[in-house]
Structure formats: C-alpha cells, structure tokens
Amino acid sequence: MGAIKNVALVGASGSLGTPVLNALVKSGSFNVTVLKRPSSTATFPASVDVRTADLSSKDSVVAALKGQDAVVSTVGIEALPAQDILVEAAVAAGVKRFLPSDFGSNISIPKTAALPIFKSKVAIHEKLREASAATPTFTYTLVCSGAFLDWGLEHNFLLNWEETKPKLFDGGKNIFSATSLDSIGQAVVGVLSHPDETKNRFVQIKDIDISQSQLLDIAKKVDPAKEWHDPIHIDTADLERSSNESLAKGQISMPVMVGYIFRAIFGPAEYGSHFQTTDNELLGLGGKDEADVEAILRKLMLGRSSVEAQGEKWLT
Known part of the structure; x- marks a missing residue:
C-alpha cells in the first residue's frame, strides 16, 4: 500500500x-x-x-x-x-x-x-x-x-507503593510485559x-519484562526508610470469580472491571501477559531496564505529595 x-x-x-x-x-x-x-x-x-x-x-x-x-x-x-x-x-x-x-x-x-x-x-x-x-x-x-508502565506506577496500578503492605497478586512472581x-x-x-x-x-511491543516482586524490591531500594511490612497476597482467580459474581448481579463498576484487568496482567502464563516475541526492532523501540523503572519510582515516591494521589485510592 x-x-x-x-x-x-x-x-x-x-x-x-x-x-x-x-x-x-x-x-x-x-x-x-x-x-x-x-x-x-x-x-x-x-x-x-x-x-x-x-x-x-x-x-x-x-x-x-x-x-x-x-x-x-x-x-x-x-x-x-x-x-x-x-x-x-x-x-x-x-x-x-x-x-x-x-x-x-x-x-x-x-x-x-x-x-x-x-x-x-x-x-x-x-x-x-x-x-x-x-x-x-x-x-x-x-x-x-x-501493561502501561509509567501510568501504572503513577496510579498505584502495578504496585501500590504508597501502602506499607502493598498487594501482590498470585504471589507477585509472575512476569508481565509493560x-x-x-x-x-x-x-x-x-x-x-x-x-x-x-x-x-x-x-x-514492550519496554520491559518485570514482576510485582521486582517492583516492590525497587520501591524498597528507593525508599529504604519507609516502614515496609509483609505484602498482602491476593489470588487473581478469586478476583475473577468475584468480578463474575458481581457482573451476574448487574453490578458494572470500575472495581469489577479492574479485577479482570489484574487477572489478565498478573495471572498465570495462559493469559499471555509475558510477551515472548515483539515487533520492537521493526517499530524502532529500544526498551528499558530496571534502572529506568527505578527512575520512574524515584520521581513518584520522592517527588509527589500524598494529596495529589487521593483520587487514585479506588485502585486499592
């Protein structure tokens, strides 16, 4: 064409x-x-x-x-x-x-x-x-x-770094592309x-393959003085089940829909969130590493007041 x-x-x-x-x-x-x-x-x-x-x-x-x-x-x-x-x-x-x-x-x-x-x-x-x-x-x-990398971190979607006990889905170990x-x-x-x-x-396309556990480790590195506690573990299968039950009752809300998104991103391998191949080279993308993720989190964690984040609490 x-x-x-x-x-x-x-x-x-x-x-x-x-x-x-x-x-x-x-x-x-x-x-x-x-x-x-x-x-x-x-x-x-x-x-x-x-x-x-x-x-x-x-x-x-x-x-x-x-x-x-x-x-x-x-x-x-x-x-x-x-x-x-x-x-x-x-x-x-x-x-x-x-x-x-x-x-x-x-x-x-x-x-x-x-x-x-x-x-x-x-x-x-x-x-x-x-x-x-x-x-x-x-x-x-x-x-x-x-997943949207910078947006997801800014809005506490990929990791709620504002909490002392952030939620980890499916153990936080599953690798996903962002x-x-x-x-x-x-x-x-x-x-x-x-x-x-x-x-x-x-x-x-993808910039990086990463897990929630890795994100948490980076957040702890950025703010070691914070009083971090053991994370809260949530099964994405339970999230999907809960969202299905709510949907069956006609309850269409953002938390219901977010349950499905978490299943797609943080769930097991059959949801395909860890991209094995990309078109990065064709499209001119170079990717990022953990140092880039640390820079994003450092800017967010050390450079933003909690007042600016109040509107994002629904994601918790």
Missing part, C-alpha cells in the same frame, strides 16, 4: 492520546489532524489541524475524516463502543489504515479475550476484519503493549511508517 501521510487522532487529550499526539508531531512525518467532540475545550499544538466531530453521527465523522490516510483511536474505556461508528466512517471516507484503542493486553490469547472487560475490543477486532475483507483498501493494525506511554507513541509512529509490514495483524 502507499505511504501514510495524513493521520487523524481521536482521543488526543487523554492520558494515552497526549503522548501519541506528541510522537506523531515530533516525528515530522505526518500531517496530523485531531478529531474532538463539540463539547471539548482541549487545546492542541498550532501545527495540528483540529476538526470537530460528533462521534455518535457517522455523517459527521465521515466529513471530518475526508482526506485522511489513517485513523488512530486512543479513546478511553467508556468510549470504546463509539469505535463502531468510527470504523464505518473511516471506511466510507476512504481511510487506508485504522488503529483501534487497544494498547494493552494481547486479546489474541483466548483466555484473555474471554474476560468480559475485553468484550468491546473483541467486537471491534471482528468489525475491522469484516470491513477489511469487504473493502481491501481498508486495513488495520492491533497494537499490544502489555510499556511506557511515550514508547507506545513511538510504536504508533513505527506502525504508520511501516504500513505493509504491519498490515492486518497484531503487533506486540
């Missing part, structure tokens, strides 16, 4: 959208357009073309996507269903490549795909396959990044720069 030059980004002001936008702009390889909701007050760099679109209206999105070669979606979990219209509009507008809002667990793994939290993502994958089969000029790439938000942005640039090599498939 031809080179990708014009790229539209949806969800550009979010936690992931911002570093993806920065990477696209910094690369200098693309004409970047941001699609934003009519109610959005977000601002963007002067070099970015900003178009307003109602994501619930196919006609509105088609008009906004005219002339675009690729669409990158970084919408949050609550907006995933809106990608149905986004895909349909992209096909109608003649878009050549679509990257849905995946950027997490590899749901080509059956055990992971079966978790209810990923139902919307599985559905959009099928929609993309059907759309590409019906319109061969329309293609897609599914980016699997594993990628920083900036590296995900670089991977998006890499995918769009290699359209033929990344056509109609999953790509896997």
